[in-house]
Amino acid sequence: MMNQTAPQPAVTFTLNGETRTFATRPDEKLLDLLRRNGYRGTKFGCGQGTCGACTVIMDGRAIYACLLYSMQAEGRDIRTIEGAGTLDKPSEFQQELIDGGAVQCGYCIPGMVMSATALMEAESTYPDELVKEYMDGNLCRCTGYEKIWDALRRVLDRREAAAKKG
């Protein structure tokens, strides 16, 4: 029994394609683990699953890192904004956000990008209703959403057009 309940102070998962092991505590959230280890692109907003600033992708699905215990990530595939694009080489959606002037304070943007990534990877067509379903968990306090929506729509429309052409 003692062995069975011995504390497990480490967690191993794939982070942006690399297998990593991190020291943690059973009550640490994935968000805190990530930020403590230098992955600060993932933001702390509300800490209670309502704003989306902490969105990361786990096994292909957008999740809130502020609600997930780090130990729950054992063996999973985790991707963060650090894997989505860089300053020199932004992703297509990031470039559209820049070009469209869709970013104000920017705090919500990493989460928006991760939700949009989950959408683009999981779906092949992007009707508005479906896009809203994927983006419904990301709040923005600054922009009023329209420019973010338009930027995303431009990317999705291009992808749909490209898929039609084959």
Added chain:
Amino acid sequence: MKLCEFLRPASLPAAYGQLRDLGPRGMILAGGTALHFMQDHTPVTAVDITRLGLSGIRAEDGGYVIGATTPLADIQRYRAPRWAMHEICRRIATHQIRNVSTIGGNIARVFPWADMPVALLAMDASMRIYAGPEAPEETPSADEYFAEQPARRFLGGKILTSVRVPALLAHEGYGSVKVVRTAAAFSMVTVAAVLKLDPASGAIRAARVAAGSAIPFPRRLPEVEDALLGKEPNEALFLEAASKADAPWRGKEGMTAEYSKHLAEVSIADALADAARHALERAE
């Protein structure tokens, strides 16, 4: 809850054994999204049940079996001919939460605003509970299961393993209404109904109606059901039946009790209209 240790059992009997050994110190962990609603800081050992093969949905004669650790997002995406559980899932929380929150977690510890218990009461679902390697599986009906806080059932190490939802039959329809301030908010009132119509006369043959959120605990509304039986389904009947609801409607978040009652009654009538419309569409 404060997680002090974290266990990942590899089988249902192993999880049961660990929970038995831990006693009150042990806590089942599924998606973990409900833990911050439990504000106390009691130290607990989490027993993660998400790796026991309890996820997934399958058709089984006359119904669908939803594994306890199936995320709400998977239920939302599932489509089958006589199935309606996806509707309520789309309206629970946000995409990111639905990807992690499980059906088991939503109904193992019921909060007053929870939507799933109301849907399952209307649907006449039943639960399957693992009670240890020696004991037979427990299979309470939704009525039995939600008669009191289900969390009490699980104190001794038992584990909810699946939920069985009957397939909707010919002339049966499901309807639900969730009233919220903003799309991802908790319900102010949440209502679900299943109606069965007589194929010859069109009259209501059977009705199950349940409500939650504006009352302390989700429940069926037998007075409403009785007022519907044998009658012709129409808007006036639905409103009249809804007004019979004998539930302790309570005010909260700026709503008076009277307002809650009114909101509940029109929501019940709308859910019934929805159910009747679907029942008419389902000829076989």
